[in-house]
Amino acid sequence: MLRWRCCAPMTALKSPSSAAALPSRTLWLAALAGFAAAALLSIALSPREQNTVFDGWQWLSPRDLSQSDVRVVAIGDESLEVIGSWPWPRRVFATLTQRLAEGGASAIGYDIIFAEPDAVSPSRFSRLYPPDSPATEAWLSRLGSMDDEFADAISTAPVVLGRAGVSLGGANPADLNQWATITGKPPAALPRYPLVQRNLDTLEQRAPGFGLLNGKPDSDGRVRGVPLVQRTGEALVPGLALELARVALEQQTGTDPQITLTPGSVQIGDRTIPIDESGRMRLHFAEIPQDHVYSAIEILSEDFDLDQLRGKTVIVSLTAEGSPDIVATPLGSEMFGVLVQAQAADAIRRGGWLVRPVWSQAAEWISGALLAIILLLAARQTRGRMTWGVLAAALVVLPLASWLLFRFADTLFDPVRPLLLGSGAALAVFGALFSEARRERAVLRDAQNRTEGELDAARAIQLGMLxxxxxxxxxxxxxxxxxxxxxxxxxxxxxxxxxxxxxxxxxxxxxxxxxxxxxxxxxxxxxxxxxxxxxxxxxxxxxxxxxxxxxxxxxxxxxxxxxxxxxxxxxxxxxxxxxxxxxxxxxxxxxxxxxxxxxxxxxxxxxxxxxxxxxxxxxxxxxxxxxxxxxxxxxxxxxxxxxxxxxxxxxxxxxxxxxxxxxxxxxxxxxxxxxxxxxxxxxxxxxxxxxxxxxxxx
CATH class of the missing domain: 3.60.40.10 (PPM-type phosphatase domain)
Known part of the structure; x- marks a missing residue:
């Protein structure tokens, strides 16, 4: 009778599958260290880096102002050639104001400070060139001041004059009046100016409203926002754009709308405009349509159709060559400041500001942490093979999400921060894996050397048996x-x-x-x-x-x-x-x-x-x-x-x-x-x- 026996292999069978090992404590600590280092770098780079990203979105998708109710009257080279060199006689401004009021403008803002008396006023002319005839002198004195004519014009029109906060050579804010009343708790970092550069007393006493013209650019010299509220002395004062919005609402509703500060915003009428800690509204910039900008000489012409101005907010400013009021914006290195004020006024009326809410910033940190965890797991389980795919997907998804939020919700979400946080953690994990792999290779090499030595000894013993x-x-x-x-x-x-x-x-x-x-x-x-x-x-x-x-x-x-x-x-x-x-x-x-x-x-x-x-x-x-x-x-x-x-x-x-x-x-x-x-x-x-x-x- 034959007796069979099967030959079993001498090696144990391995399980067909096993659960993927979770990352070791060393890898978690490495990821945490990389995340922390990237977080510090992100905080250090955030202003410049974020501005670069958000400016890029503005350049790709500027705001549409085709339906804007804000118009600009530019005192440019063409107007100067017709009327004469700057500064113009105040009678011209009186006529310009009257024309704008006749056209039904809801608010007229002057992005100009009239601090000096009219250079061609009759009284000043008679002092410079005394007439020989007493009758002529009497006639000139009866003509009155052109500043008074301008004051009369602005007193009957919805005019907002500009003022500027200064540190030297200005008036005491306590001596000024007619600022719009602002209530509520001001932001913590609101700019404060000890003195104010104002207009002539004749004009100051007759103007319906005043707006501060100040607005500092960011550290890189670009203007990204317009101050809506600032301080002069202890008083809270509105910026030109906010005061224009208040005057326009007053003209439209017949009531004086209140300006109230709440945490993170300014309320005027039924509008709530978000502002930052320095009282700025961040603008979604646009190119002003050419048909929204008129030359002063056009407005003064009898052929101009004043009905084009009905219900519009109008801002008047000097735009001639050599004008100092030129600023850099996300859309370019040269834009007249009045165009920025015009966009701000439109944004207050129709919306068009950019917001960076708390949830957006929290989402950046959370998405960065999640990306770091995903990259850690991918690097641990595949020894880095999947990591590049995850990073490539994040490089597409996060910028796309940032763009969509900007384009359709005017919300600023920084895609670089989560990418930096995730990449920092991933690099640290790669470093730990590399160190671990080197250590494992060293251990394996030592083990292999020992094994080879033992096998050599075994070979010698085996051959010795022959x-x-x-x-x-x-x-x-x-x-x-x-x-x-x-x-x-x-x-x-x-x-x-x-x-x-x-x-x-x-x-x-x-x-x-x-x-x-x-x-x-x-x-x-x-x-x-x-x-x-x-x-x-x-x-x-x-x-x-x-x-x-x-x-x-x-x-x-x-x-x-x-x-x-x-x-x-x-x-x-x-x-x-x-x-x-x-x-x-x-x-x-x-x-x-x-x-x-x-x-x-x-x-x-x-x-x-x-x-x-x-x-x-x-x-x-x-x-x-x-x-x-x-x-x-x-x-x-x-x-x-x-x-x-x-x-x-x-x-x-x-x-x-x-x-x-x-x-x-x-x-x-x-x-x-x-x-x-x-x-x-x-x-x-x-x-x-x-x-x-x-x-x-x-």
Missing amino acids: PDRTALARLDPRIDIAAQLEAAKSVGGDFYDIIALDADRVMILIADVTGKGVPAALFMALSKALSRSVMLRSPGDLADTAAMLNTELMRDSGDALGLTMLLCLIDLATGRVEMVNAGHDNPLRITTSGEVIEEALEGGPPFCIMDYPWPAEHLTLLPGEALVLITDGVTEAQNRDEQLFGTQRTRDALIADQSSAAAMVATMCDAVRAFEQGTDPSDDLTVVAFRYLGANPA
Whole structure:
């Protein structure tokens, strides 16, 4: 009855899948450190960096002012050529104001300060050029002042005169009146001016409203917002744009709208305008349409249709070449200040400011933290392969979100901050992973060095277990024998043994463990020891010896590997060879004529698999004939083209040099290695050759 046993591999099976490890504490700390460093950098760079991003959005999508109710009257070069050089007589401004009022303008603002008396007033003219006639002098004195004419004009029109906050050379704010009343709690960083540059008393006493013209640019010299509220002394005062909006509402509703400060905003009538800590409204800038800008000479012309101005807010300013009121904005390096005031007035009336709410800033930090976590997980689980994809997606999604919020909600969301925060954390994690990888490589290198040293020692021990090749040459004068084993790895699963059983009989065996590396080497050592022990103890024939060896292997090896073996017992007195083949390659016989013949044996399965009655088979060697025993590392050797060495090349190698057993072994091994073309061997290589020299060799 046959007894089967399956050969289990000596390595444990791995689970097909395992949960991805969470990032280690070191990586979390690295990500946190990178996030903190990026946060500090973001805070340091934020004003300039954010302005660059938001200015870019303004340049891509300026606000549409085609429906604006604000108009600009420009005193440009064309008007100066007709009316005369600057400053103009106040009678011209009186006429201009009257024309604007007749047209039905809801508010008229002067982005000009009339601080000096009229240079061509009759009284001043008479002092410069005294008339000879008392009658002429009396007539000139009765003409009155042109400043009075201008004052009369503004007193009956919805005019807002400009004032400026100054540090020197101005009036005490406490001496001024007619500022619009502003209530509520002012912002913490509201600018304060100790003095005010004002207009002539004649004009100040008659004007319906006043607006402050001051407005500092940002640190880079660009104007991005317009102050709506500031301080002069202890008084809260409106900017020109806010006062124009108040006067226009008063004209439209017939009531005096109140200006109230609330945290983060200014309320006027039913409008709430967001402002920052310095009282500024941040503008979504636009290019003023050309048909919204008139020259002063157009307004003064009798041909001009004044109905174009009905219900409009009008701002008058000097725009001639050389005018100092030119500012840089997100849309360019040169824009007249009056155009900025006009946009501010329109924004108050129709909307058009930009906001940066608390939730937007919180979203930047939160999205940056989330991006950092995602990048950390991606870097940890894929060793960085997914990280670049995540970053690329963030580089698209975050700027797109910022643009959409700007375009459709006038909301400022900084995409650079979360990208910087996420990238900072990712770079720190990459650094930690790189350091960790270097440390792991160092550990692996040390372990590999130790392993290689141990394997070298194991190889030396394994080779030491084989019969000494020098001793084989002196084994017996009736036999010429040689052998060589080359492991595919540091240690291997092939082995051979030559045992002198008595004065005439020599046991020669070759074996191959069905495996490679350390497991095969361990089983090889066990098999060789058991083989030698059984051969020396067995009193029966070779078939009984094979059965006894299989039993010993199956009992002592546990779930080990299979073992192929070819046993040859040669009687040196007669040349008779008794053989048992347990799943091994057949021996190759070399005749005295040099012919190579494969001795086909019936044999049986490999050892350590099942009980089996392996038959003992016989042949007789003539003096001079040889047997060559090989493992499948010879015939199954492969070259770079994955071709096998095969049986024919094996025969050719044996034919090449038959001068001695050692020559046959060396020629065979060299032929195999040359065929492999330097590729790593696929299996252990073992060759044993012996030639029978006769009972009485010469």
